[in-house]
Amino acid sequence: MTTHEIELKTLMLASLDGDAASHRALLDRLSRRLRAYYKGKLAGAGRSAGEAEDLVQEAVLAIHLKRHTYDPAELLTPWVHAIARYKLIDFLRRTRTLQADVPIDEADAMMAHDDNVDAESTYDVKRLMERLPKNMRCSIEAVKLDGLSIAEAAERCGITESGVKVNIHRGLKALATVIARETRT
Amino acid sequence: MALGITLVGLGVRTDLMTARTLAFLLLKLAFTVGIVGVASIYLTRLSRPGGDKRTSSISAAMPFAAIVLLAVISLGFAPSSHWNKMVMGDEWLECLLSIPIIAIVPFAAAIWAVRRAAPTNLARTGAFAGLIAGGVSAMAYALHCTDDSLPFVAVWYGGTIVLCTLAGAALGPRLLRW
Numbered sequence: 001m002t003t004h005e006i007e008l009k010t011l012m013l014a015s016l017d018g019d020a021a022s023h024r025a026l027l028d029r030l031s032r033r034l035r036a037y038y039k040g041k042l043a044g045a046g047r048s049a050g051e052a053e054d055l056v057q058e059a060v061l062a063i064h065l066k067r068h069t070y071d072p073a074e075l076l077t078p079w080v081h082a083i084a085r086y087k088l089i090d091f092l093r094r095t096r097t098l099q100a101d102v103p104i105d106e107a108d109a110m111m112a113h114d115d116n117v118d119a120e121s122t123y124d125v126k127r128l129m130e131r132l133p134k135n136m137r138c139s140i141e142a143v144k145l146d147g148l149s150i151a152e153a154a155e156r157c158g159i160t161e162s163g164v165k166v167n168i169h170r171g172l173k174a175l176a177t178v179i180a181r182e183t184r185t
Numbered sequence: 186m187a188l189g190i191t192l193v194g195l196g197v198r199t200d201l202m203t204a205r206t207l208a209f210l211l212l213k214l215a216f217t218v219g220i221v222g223v224a225s226i227y228l229t230r231l232s233r234p235g236g237d238k239r240t241s242s243i244s245a246a247m248p249f250a251a252i253v254l255l256a257v258i259s260l261g262f263a264p265s266s267h268w269n270k271m272v273m274g275d276e277w278l279e280c281l282l283s284i285p286i287i288a289i290v291p292f293a294a295a296i297w298a299v300r301r302a303a304p305t306n307l308a309r310t311g312a313f314a315g316l317i318a319g320g321v322s323a324m325a326y327a328l329h330c331t332d333d334s335l336p337f338v339a340v341w342y343g344g345t346i347v348l349c350t351l352a353g354a355a356l357g358p359r360l361l362r363w
Contacts, residue, residue: 062363066303069233082235086305090362 002077004033009076016067023064031060034084041088051091059087128178136171139164206333213327213338219248220320220346228295228313232302237309245316249343256339274332277341283329284322284345285352292318292353296360304361311357312350319349 008029015023038052038059062083070079125145129137135157142153143164154161223245230236260268274280295314304310323342332338 062303066234066363069303071233078235078238079233082238082305083303086234086303 005075005077008080012067012070012076013072016070016072027060027064030063030080031056034059037084038088045092047092047095051095055087055091058091059084062087128175131178132171132174135159135163136167136174139167140171140175143168206331209333210327212335213330213342214324216248216252216338216342217320217324217327217346219251220245221317221324223247224313224316224320228299228310228317231306231310231313232299232304234303234305236304237306242309242313245313249347252335252339252343256336259335268336271334272336272340274334274337274341276330276332277337280326280330280332280341281345283326284319284342285349287325288315288318288322288349290318291321292349294318296356299361300363303363307358307361308354309357310361312354314357315353316346316350318353319346322349 008026011022011026011029015026034056035052038055039049042049042052042055063080066083070076129140132140138157139153139159142148142156143150148156150161150164154164157164157167159167227242227245260271263271292315295317296311299310299314323346327342332341
């Protein structure tokens with residue numbers, strides 16, 4: 001049995017006897033543990049950690065309202081865990097239906113935007129970049145496409161910061177030449 | 186409550202005093218009391234948070250296994266020309282309808298009681314509430330029913346009680362949320 005279990009169970013038994021101070025202390029301690037539990041679980045389920053706070057409130061309220069279902073002969077941790085888990089599952093189910101609620105748009109909106117140009121230019125850039133030497137390609141990708149700083153790009157490509165700058169400059173020039181030649185043919 | 190409905194709505198069977206019918210009545214009551222007893226123990230465990238971890242529901246099937254075994258034995262002793270009569274009885278449709286209808290009241294009572302606790306496995310808890318309701322209802326209906334054959338009890342009593350259990354499992358998640 002862990003020290004948490006002993007400490008929290010003592011508080012729980014005292015609060016079941018009607019000790020208000022113990023009850024407050026218990027809920028306060030449990031809400032801290034619950035926050036950590038929910039943050040971890042929500043991140044695992046692909047949800048934002050900000051939703052954890054709502055869940056903590058719900059679970060603490062449930063623990064308060066359902067405290068008569070705790071059997072003093074049993075351990076406290078499994079009881080709290082069962083409530084926390086129940087509330088998590090309930091929350092995930094409830095919000096999943098909300099997120100599946102996609103509005104019915106006008107049919108025209110479906111045809112309004114053409115993303116083909118973007119897709120084609122991405123493809124073209126990739127194809128052209130393949131012709132550049134490795135250091136130039138790496139520098140341009142890091143700074144111009146992925147938005148890294150010069151220092152980060154230098155670390156990624158394994159060259160100095162001034163090397164990155166020079167490579168970008170030369171690489172862009174080379175690209176311009178290649179594009180000019182391609183448009184002429 | 187369920188008892189009252191049966192007494193008022195259907196009336197107690199009139200031939201209660203002969204030894205044979207009394208024996209069958211006691212047997213039906215033993216079957217249903219067994220179901221209700223076992224299911225009540227599980228329901229109290231399931232209505233505490235985390236209670237579903239330590240509970241395996243296998244022994245809830247014991248009364249069913251017992252009645253089916255007895256039914257098969259009694260079919261074995263009877264000539265096969267009687268089988269149809271033994272299984273179908275005289276009032277199988279009435280039995281099929283009455284038990285679920287009478288079960289509504291005990292089901293509502295069981296759900297109301299469980300809602301004050303905190304079940305964490307709603308489908309299973311609902312199933313056991315349905316099982317208890319079906320058992321109580323069959324107990325009450327046994328006072329009226331005049332079909333005295335083990336296969337009849339096994340098929341129609343057992344079947345309708347299982348039906349109540351399935352209904353409970355389906356309704357549990359909606360009725361028991363907290």
